[in-house]
Amino acid sequence: xxxxxxxxxxxxxxxxxxxxxxxxxxxxxxxxxxxxxxxxxxxxxxxxxxxxxxxxxxxxxxxxxxxxxxxxxxxxxxxxxxxxxxxxxxxxxxxxxxxxxxxxxxxxxxxxxxxxxxxxxxxxxxxxxxxxxxxxxxxxxxxxxxxxxxxxxxxxxxxxxxxxxxxxxxxxxxxxxxxxxxxxxxxxxxxxxxxxxxxxxxxxxxxxxxxxxxxxxxxxxxxxxxxxxxxxxxxxxxxxxxxxxxxxxxxxxxxxxxxxxxxxxxxxxxxxxxxxxxxxxxxxxxxxxxxxxxxxxxxxx
Amino acid sequence: xxxxxxxxxxxxxxxxxxxxxxxxxxxxxxxxxxxxxxxxxxxxxxxxxxxxxxxxxxxxxxxxxxxxxxxxxxxxxxxxxxxxxxxxxxxxxxxxxxxxxxxxxxxxxxxxxxxxxxxxxxxxxxxxxxxxxxxxxxxxxxxxxxxxxxxxxxxxxxxx
Numbered sequence: 001x002x003x004x005x006x007x008x009x010x011x012x013x014x015x016x017x018x019x020x021x022x023x024x025x026x027x028x029x030x031x032x033x034x035x036x037x038x039x040x041x042x043x044x045x046x047x048x049x050x051x052x053x054x055x056x057x058x059x060x061x062x063x064x065x066x067x068x069x070x071x072x073x074x075x076x077x078x079x080x081x082x083x084x085x086x087x088x089x090x091x092x093x094x095x096x097x098x099x100x101x102x103x104x105x106x107x108x109x110x111x112x113x114x115x116x117x118x119x120x121x122x123x124x125x126x127x128x129x130x131x132x133x134x135x136x137x138x139x140x141x142x143x144x145x146x147x148x149x150x151x152x153x154x155x156x157x158x159x160x161x162x163x164x165x166x167x168x169x170x171x172x173x174x175x176x177x178x179x180x181x182x183x184x185x186x187x188x189x190x191x192x193x194x195x196x197x198x199x200x201x202x203x204x205x206x207x208x209x210x211x212x213x214x215x216x217x218x219x220x221x222x223x224x225x226x227x228x229x230x231x232x233x234x235x236x237x238x239x240x241x242x243x244x245x246x247x248x249x250x251x252x253x254x255x256x257x258x259x260x261x262x263x264x265x266x267x268x269x270x271x272x273x274x275x276x277x278x279x280x281x282x283x284x285x286x287x288x289x290x291x292x293x294x295x296x297x298x299x300x301x
Numbered sequence: 302x303x304x305x306x307x308x309x310x311x312x313x314x315x316x317x318x319x320x321x322x323x324x325x326x327x328x329x330x331x332x333x334x335x336x337x338x339x340x341x342x343x344x345x346x347x348x349x350x351x352x353x354x355x356x357x358x359x360x361x362x363x364x365x366x367x368x369x370x371x372x373x374x375x376x377x378x379x380x381x382x383x384x385x386x387x388x389x390x391x392x393x394x395x396x397x398x399x400x401x402x403x404x405x406x407x408x409x410x411x412x413x414x415x416x417x418x419x420x421x422x423x424x425x426x427x428x429x430x431x432x433x434x435x436x437x438x439x440x441x442x443x444x445x446x447x448x449x450x451x452x453x454x455x456x457x458x459x460x461x
Contacts (some may be wrong), residue, residue, distance in 0.1 A: 009344070014302055016322040016368040039366070046325075046364050047345050061369055087358070111434025112412065114346055116358040117365070200433030201347055 006052045013049070015058040021065060022147050022175060028060050029173050030149055036060050038171045040082055043110070043118035044126045056172075068177065071095065079180040086115035086123070086133065098183035100298070101190035101209045105136035108194045111201050121176050124157070127167040130204050130230030136192050138227035138235050139209035142181040148174050161234035187222070188213045189298045193287050205274045206231070206283055210291040214250065214299055221245040226258075226288060230274070231266035238262040241288065250296065259289035307371040311336065312380025326370045327351040327362035330377060338378035338407050342436075349435030352408035353377050359415035361434075378407035381414065389459070390414060390452040399448035401439030408435040413449045421457050423449075 017036075019025040029036050036058035039045055048054045062068065068081040071092050078099055080089070086106040089095050095103045102120075109115055109123070109132035123133045124144070134157075142157040146169055157179075160167050169176055184190060192209040196202040207229050213222040224245040226238040241262035248254045268280035304319040311334055318333055330339050330353065339362060342348035346361040353362045354376040381388040390413050393399070400406050409432055416423055416431035423431065428449050429442075437445065 011323050011325070013323045016305070016366060018368065018371075039369075042366065042369070043346055043361075043364050046366075050344065059366070061366070063369060110346070111349065112415075112431060113349055113352055113359055113361045113434040114364075117346075117360045200430075 008050055008052060011046065011049050013057055013059050017058065017060045018064045019060060019062070022062075022177060025060050025062055025065065025175060026147060026149055028058075029175075032058050032172075034172045036172060038062055038175055040122045041085065041118040042122075043114050044122065062175065073098075073183060076183055076185075077180045078183045079178050080120055082119065082121040082175070082177050084120055086110070086118055086120060087112070089120055089133070090115065094183075098185075099136075099140055099181065099190060100184075101136040101139055101192040101211065102133060104192035105132045105194075105207070105209060108132050108192075108196075108199075108204075108207075114201075121179055124160070124179060125167060125169055125171060125176050127161055127163075127165045127234075128230070129161075129164055129232060129235050130207055131235065132194070132204065132207060134235045135207050135227045135229045136190070136209040137179060137181065138237060139190060139192075139211040139225045140181040141211070141225060142179050144169075144176055145178040145180070146174050147177045152177075157235075158237060164233050184211075187215065187299070189295045191291050191295045191298065193291050193294070195283060195287065203273065204229070206268070206280055206287055208284070208287045208291050210288070210295055212245075212292065212295040212299070214296070216250075216299055219250045221248050221250060221254075223247075224258075224292075226262055226291075228262065228266055228284060228288075231268045231280070231284060236266060238265055238288070240265050255289055255292050258292065259285040262288045305368065307367060309334075309367075309370060309372075310374045312375070312377060320367050322366075322368055324367045325363055326353070326355075326365040326367045326375075329367045330362060330375070336377050336379050340404055340407060342404070347436070348405075349408040349412070350405060352411045352435060354411055354415055357415075357418075359412050359434075376411065376414075378410060381410060388414070389455045390417070390449065393448040393452035393455065394445070397444050397448040397451060399440060399444040405435050405437040405439075409437065409445055413452070416449070417453055417456060421453060421460070423453060425450075 039059045069083040072079045089106040120133045144155045190211045194207045195205045209227045211225040228236045241258045244258045263285035270277045340350035342350035344363045346364045351363040
């Protein structure tokens with residue numbers, strides 16, 4: 001049955017906790033042994049409950065825990081707390097100056113209403129392969145901080161995703177408290193591009209984020225990271241394409257070869273919503289090529 | 302199910318309420334407080350009909366558990382007029398014919414209010430982005446955009 005046909009007007013959970021600390025939140029999760037779940041912004045979760053994709057009796061709202069709503073720069077790392085909304089990211093001068101791809105990704109997500117409510121960490125934890133903030137965070141080489149009963153753990157975003165909608169974090173037992181990544185420095189740039197049917201409230205047909213480190217004096221790329229979605233079951237890094245750019249000259253044929261390789265290695269599905277496989281594959285090459293050019297333009301300014 | 306006690310400030314007035322913990326803000330505003338200007342459309346955050354301003358930000362009230370909004374300050378469409386006089390945005394919507402069936406109007410007005418509170422002189426593009434979270438199937442948006450432009454001019458002139 002089409003899962004979208006399952007829809008319930010009322011949501012029916014029994015308890016709603018609002019802990020003041022991470023420790024307290026983890027204790028509640030433990031007490032309910034897999035039957036309670038974390039809610040932050042709730043923009044995805046409430047819809048999943050409505051469509052009965054998730055059934056639960058208890059919600060644990062972390063929005064009253066102090067300190068999780070900040071964007072910080074510490075020792076060259078930009079840290080985004082679990083309650084930071086997409087709007088906060090879009091309006092942050094720090095993100096704008098030193099992680100523009102994330103600003104661009106977040107600004108395309110949903111609508112102003114959704115961006116005011118939904119969180120970046122929630123977008124990542126939800127595990128969708130084309131998530132608008134996941135793809136830039138992948139290109140920015142992000143690390144996810146997970147709070148568990150036993151101990152805290154830092155996990156590279158590249159190892160975070162298992163399958164569509166599934167990550168190594170279990171929101172009925174664990175809490176992602178922060179995502180961090182190195183702030184961009186001189187000679188580095190980032191860019192996000194998105195292809196969608198409309199400019200608002202439309203899931204992406206394709207989205208790409210590209211990080212470039214280059215030496216414009218010598219006219220060479222140092223290295224790059226190219227993230228793509230949704231072109232596989234999980235958010236995708238086009239590593240074969242990236243390897244072409246390592247210490248490669250900044251030349252049109254190099255950029256074209258990289259874009260072709262990224263398209264070759266991506267595996268988008270035929271989708272009524274997002275378009276045909278062949279079209280989407282061809283468009284991967286277009287977006288990657290465009291993205292690299294845009295990144296280089298930004299470096300030259 | 303045990304009821305929970307919460308407090309909401311809606312349009313400047315405090316309400317002490319007993320609610321079921323699984324209720325949503327939109328339903329409490331409409332059913333418990335009795336302000337039915339906030340509309341229910343899709344219940345999935347797509348249509349924007351349920352938009353209200355919560356703690357200074359426009360949000361879809363169908364995606365907010367009322368427990369999350371506890372202690373919050375809310376502005377609904379009923380709170381936009383002051384002492385019987387319509388807000389400049391409301392006047393402009395009337396003058397420009399930016400209303401047809403009216404179902405999207407509360408969400409449109411609150412989205413526009415949230416924009417003008419932060420940016421009194423928005424560009425055309427900024428206006429389009431600000432209302433992109435509310436669907437209108439009657440007007441074609443053009444008159445809504447014109448109305449917001451007109452209201453922004455009036456508000457700027459009032460401030461001078």
